[in-house]
Amino acid sequence: MHLRAYLRASTKEQDASRAKKDLQCFADERGMKIVSWYVENESGASLARPELFRLLSDCHPGDVLLVEQVDRLSRLNADDWSKLKAEIAAKRVRVVALDLPTSYQLANAGDDFSSRMLDAINGMMLDMLAAIARKDYEDRRRRQAQGIAAAKAKGEYKGRPEDAKRNAEIMQMLRDGKSWAGIIAATRCSRSTLSRLRLRMQEEAALDQNSAR
Structure with missing residues (x-):
């Protein structure tokens, strides 16, 4: 079993490696070693994430995909989340998130029965948190659009500064x-x-x- 850490931020201006220390501490406290890091600045609402899929391509059955929060893995809509889950399941990868304590035991799951029970429980919790992350994304986009519309109506909207x-x-x-x-x-x-x-x-x-x- 290998522990593979995934770090993501939405834009180039954000520090995708911000949570690296927290993930390293998680591994150290459990006497585990992170064998590789995968870092990218891509939207969690998109499946077009090269580093995430490079991680999955590198995985072997039983490997652990370690993330800080479920929303680092997914802010996807229901269809895309199903596709990503299917890819994870096909590789037989265990997802462990620091904001999902029920997933911690998957990092050291022992017998097959325990692993299957933990996978089932964790799968339900992942679905719930992924749905919450998507709703938060959509709410923020809606509020942003409302703010822009209000600013335009007042003649105050200048748009994003050009790079x-x-x-x-x-x-x-x-x-x-x-x-x-x-x-x-x-x-x-x-x-x-x-x-x-x-x-x-x-x-x-x-x-x-x-x-x-």
């Missing part, structure tokens, strides 16, 4: 002929951002041509 340095780098990549897939992989920007920046470049080029006439 000028990153966008300049992306535009230079576009000028250098880099592929969209390569740019997305390197900068983690969206295709809509690429489309917007390419359009900006075309508009700037058109202005330059008009100025030269």
